[in-house]
Amino acid sequence: MNWDIDNIAVDKIIIADDHPMFRNALRGALNLEQNGCQIIEAESSDTLRVELREHHDADLLILDLNMPGVEGFSALAFVQKKYPDLPIIMISANDKPETIMHAKHFGALGFVSKSASIEDIRKGLNTVLKGDIYFPYQFNEQAYITQDEGIAETTRQVAELTPQQLKVLGMIKQGLLNKQIAYDLDISEATVKAHVTAIMRKLEVNNRTQAVMKVANIDMGDA
Template sequence: MPAPTFLVADDHPLFRTALIQVLRERFAQMRTVEAASAATLGTALQEHPELELVLLDLAMPGARGFSSLLHVRGEYPEIPVVVVSSNEHPRVIRRAQQFGAAGFIPKSAPAEDMALAIETVLDGGSWFPPMAAERSEADAALAAKLAQLTPQQFRVLLCIADGLLNKQIAHELGLAENTVKVHVTAILKKLECYSRTQAAVLVKSLEPESTA
């Protein structure tokens, strides 16, 4: 059996090192790929089709709340994603599950629990801490709407949320301005939004609750 390859996406080098150490103790032959931002996460996914699991921190540069999770699930649905986060708010855990994560590991979890969670997901299961938050129909509806977007449309949506104009989005993504215009029209229709501002507010709702 070939050695599994894991993608560890976190902007803190020390935590990436610690998590890789946990993996190495349980999966001696495994290989790891690292990412420290939403952009390097996307590059790593493109360059490593052999990936079997993504371990994802939600709070990375370039990410908007759950946007990286939604991006990976939309573009690479065959690769399971385990969220590894310091934000243990019950609704954050529940939303991660509703937005397609196969597991959620609090950063405060013991190494043994981390290893068990990863093994469970690799075996086709799921692993989440006990959750007090109820399933949200609004989140389910939002996830269903966002799932209709193509990966490129999702990138355009994040640019809209950052307040960029079509011309700026075209420059940012290397697209023709007319192509961006077509994407924006399709995005607003799929999300049932009447304006760019309404779409931006929808993206804002992807931000996780504060742990405070």
């Protein structure tokens, strides 16, 4: 038995959000499991990647903009590239027009604000599951793409980083030295250096300062 939402059969949905209260509220409000739909939860970039490998046949991914191990829109870019047939709705407390445009540009088929009503959230799910897109604003997409080509390319490069490399990059942005990063992540300094080298290669920069400057303008969102 599966969940039938507006005559659309749905067997499996992944909810990726680091706030357990929000995940519980969402799954409870939509009554998904009562109708036989399997709900898979992920609270970080690491667990999302694990769940996607096992549940790549999911009907929909509801993806939070900001989770542990995520640099800007890198999680969205990664999922869209790795699982291009998986519909994605991005959900965030940051519902600024530019944030929503970024989500659309990087492959989301819909965007729902966390302040939206259950009715609006359900409408977004319905729309995307029917094969349409759901965004609350209209955009001049060509103007956006022309203006932000550099940010778009950097985000795609960041999406190629492993979860551990993303953690290291985040700590580099905080100004931590290799020794401090090694202590916090419980790895050797040699391993940190290897990660830093890989990060610089993927970002196509020559040093840590250039790496920080390159990712400084990636939209991190507010929540």
